[in-house]
Every structure is written in structure tokens, then in C-alpha cells.
Amino acid sequence: MYLDIVVIVILIFAILDGLKEGFLIQFFSIFGIFVDFIIAKKFTPVVIEKLSLNSDKNNYLLTYIGVFIASYLVISVLMFFIGMILKSQSKGFLSRGLGGIFGLVKGLVITIIVLFIFNYSSQKYSTLKKYGTDSKANTFFLEKSIYLEDYLPKELKAELNYTKGKELVEKYFNKMF
Numbered sequence: 001m002y003l004d005i006v007v008i009v010i011l012i013f014a015i016l017d018g019l020k021e022g023f024l025i026q027f028f029s030i031f032g033i034f035v036d037f038i039i040a041k042k043f044t045p046v047v048i049e050k051l052s053l054n055s056d057k058n059n060y061l062l063t064y065i066g067v068f069i070a071s072y073l074v075i076s077v078l079m080f081f082i083g084m085i086l087k088s089q090s091k092g093f094l095s096r097g098l099g100g101i102f103g104l105v106k107g108l109v110i111t112i113i114v115l116f117i118f119n120y121s122s123q124k125y126s127t128l129k130k131y132g133t134d135s136k137a138n139t140f141f142l143e144k145s146i147y148l149e150d151y152l153p154k155e156l157k158a159e160l161n162y163t164k165g166k167e168l169v170e171k172y173f174n175k176m177f
Contacts, residue, residue, distance in 0.1 A: 002131040003118060006114065007115070010110055010114065011104065014104060014110065015107060017106075018101070018103015019099055022086075022096055023094075023099045025086055026099045027102055028082055029102075030102055030106050033072070033106065035075060036068050036072045037068070043071075044060065047063050061120065116160070118138070119141075145160055
């Protein structure tokens, strides 16, 4: 339930931001998020090697998330400067409407990231599970996550499949009793 509220808030703010900022800024912002994924996938093994970390699944996942966040922060700074340049541009109805649509897409991408991190964290820290109880957004995410697996590193894919399997077993077990 609480997780659904977080998802709704993210989507509402993303749409409102898209309507305010317009098409171009939202387009560059979404493009930046996809670049973050590419950078995280390419540089996670390099960071693990440079820091002499064990390449076990937990270190890989945490390093991947850390590289993604660092890349996101750097690209956000670049987006801030691009936004400053584009602020002087007038935003008509079409630009704002397309910005709202792209804002929704950006919100969905951010929601997927949040849900993935929540599912990973709730496996490690069981006290977090109560916040995702009866979450329709998380159930939908776990059902549809098969479409994301091709774009994830194998360590993340294995963790996601483990979470899906565990959630499915718990769901049917609770229905039986």
C-alpha cells in the first residue's frame, strides 16, 4: 500500500515536471537516464576491478547501483545547464503536452528503478516488506519484469528472478491458507 503511494507520487511529480519543462528538456532527461544504464553496465566491472572488490553478486549489485547514481548525478548537472539554456525558449501547448507524456515515461523509468531497489532491499532487510504489502504496483512490476531482463546484467537478472519466484510462492501459499 505504501509503495503504491510512492509510485503515484513519483508519477504525478514526473508528469507535472514534464508539463512545466516541456518536450526538449524531458527528452534529454530520458535520454540521460538510458545513458546512465549504459554507463553503469559498462563501468561496473571496471570499478570492481579498480577497487579490488570481490565480484560476488552483492558487491556487483551495490557497485552497479553506485555507478548508476554517480552517473545520474553527473548527467543531472549537465541537464541543469542544458535546462538553463533552453529556459528562454517559449513552451507552447504542444511542447508542454509532449513534455507531460515524456514526463510520464520518465516517471515510469524512475518507478521501475525504485521498485527494483525496493525488491532487492526487502530481500536483504525483511522489515521493509511491510511497506510493499498488497502493493498493486509491485505485483504488476514483478509480473511484467520479464520484458526488462534482456537489458539487465546477469547478476541483476538472477536477483529479480529470485524475488519473482519468492513472491509467487508466498502469494499462492497465502491463498491456500
